[in-house]
Amino acid sequence: MLDIAFKDFKAKKGRTAMCIIGIVVCVLLIGTVNLVLYEMESGLKGDLGTVxxxxxxxxxxxxxxxxxxxxxxxxxxxxxxxxxxxxxxxxxxxxxxxxxxxxxxxxxxxxxxxxxxxxxxxxxxxxxxxxxxxxxxxxxxxxxxxxxxxxxxxxxxxxxxxxxxxxxxxxxxxxxxxxxxxxxxxxxxxxxxxxxxxxxxxxxxxxxxxxxxxxxxxxxxxxxxxxxxxxSQKDTKKTIDDNLSQIKIFMNMISTFIFLVSVIIIMIVMMMSVKERTKEIGTMRAIGTSKRKILALIIYESLILSLIGGVIGILLMSPTYSMLGVLMGATGVNFLSFNIPSAIVTQVLVIVFVIGTFSGLIPAYIATRISPIDALRYE
Known part of the structure; x- marks a missing residue:
């Protein structure tokens, strides 16, 4: 099934590239938003830890x-x-x-x-x-x-x-x-x-x-x-909550919106892919390919697109975050020296996996509903 998925990517290079670029942008936005919040929280906790x-x-x-x-x-x-x-x-x-x-x-x-x-x-x-x-x-x-x-x-x-x-x-x-x-x-x-x-x-x-x-x-x-x-030290939690509560709500709203946009982007691409391959999927069904394998094929494609975009996005997070620092007035920034915390990388990978899975469910369900007879008549 994976080889079929990659063949479709090669056949539809433009669509695949645009989808990956969209995921990269979404991952960069989600990752940068979470990284800013992480840095603010860890910095504030560290500062207050001196008390x-x-x-x-x-x-x-x-x-x-x-x-x-x-x-x-x-x-x-x-x-x-x-x-x-x-x-x-x-x-x-x-x-x-x-x-x-x-x-x-x-x-x-x-x-x-x-x-x-x-x-x-x-x-x-x-x-x-x-x-x-x-x-x-x-x-x-x-x-x-x-x-x-x-x-x-x-x-x-x-x-x-x-x-x-x-x-x-x-x-x-x-x-x-x-x-x-x-x-x-x-x-x-x-x-x-x-x-x-x-x-x-x-x-x-x-x-x-x-x-x-x-x-x-x-x-x-x-x-x-x-x-x-x-x-005293016991006042630090209240200070952290007071300083970050509204920021957390705002940041989480942004992340949720970006997450939904990412799901919709891949879902639209996969639904287009299913429609364009109606005859192909019908032929596969006619020769005995099970609905489960068709379902897995579409979800695999969705996950692969998400993971490729996610990995590229993670690699670009460090220079993007450094650029944000430059725009905020930081000097002497090395664009490749900032280490992304493992917690943020793990968080982004989980989000990418969830995006890939959920965005492929509806197109995959549509694919399994294709009738072999109707598909073979599809022009």
């Missing part, structure tokens, strides 16, 4: 990163002096996003108390120095994306917003999806961050390592400061 084991004392209405929060440094000192807070591992912090180099993605200035960088860095691996203690005021530890955007190496000097900084350490990439806040960060002393951002006496948050249970510390601090937010 693990910490509490962020913020102004009400903010979340992570707390760049929208502003509190006084004196209030930060008051919070640090509480019994629930491990002062040795906690720090006041200032988060200020600034425009990156050549209008590239933003860079997040993170000002912390020298010697307490680990409150933000946590377990991220650092090439060079992981502490600002004993370094000059303009010394910085930067994330992987910041290093890439500024073509920086340990010991080099970079200029951001007209200010020069000496790079003493570079963190290895933390995020697996879209760059995280930590990947785009530039960590410097709190006093220098306040100076270059004109926010003297102000901070964004207090990054807290509790002395005891994180839940009891959160409850105690929230009771003591009801007008402020104590942001």
């Amino acid at each position: 693990n084991g910490k509490l962020y004392f913020e102004k009400n209405g903010t979340s992570y990163p707390p760049s929208g929060s502003i509190i006084t440094e004196s209030l930060g000192n008051e919070v640090l002096n509480r019994s629930e807070v491990d002062q040795a591992k906690s720090t006041k912090a200032l988060f200020v996003p600034v425009q990156g180099n050549n209008n590239s993605q933003y860079t997040m200035i993170v000002g912390v108390t020298p010697g307490k960088e680990q409150a933000f860095i946590q377990n991220a691996k650092v090439t060079g120095k992981s502490s600002l203690v004993g370094e000059s005021d303009n010394a910085v530890i930067i994330g992987s994306e910041t290093a890439k955007n500024y073509n920086a190496t340990v010991g080099s000097t970079i200029t951001v917003q007209g200010n020069k900084y000496k790079v003493v350490g570079i963190m290895k990439k933390v995020g697996t999806g879209w760059p995280l806040t930590i990947d785009n960060s530039m960590i410097m002393s709190l006093s220098h961050a306040q100076s270059v951002t004109d926010m003297t006496g102000l901070v964004s948050t207090v990054i807290i390592s509790p002395t005891g249970s994180i839940d009891s510390a959160e409850t105690s601090l929230q009771d003591a400061y009801p007008n402020y937010t104590i942001y």
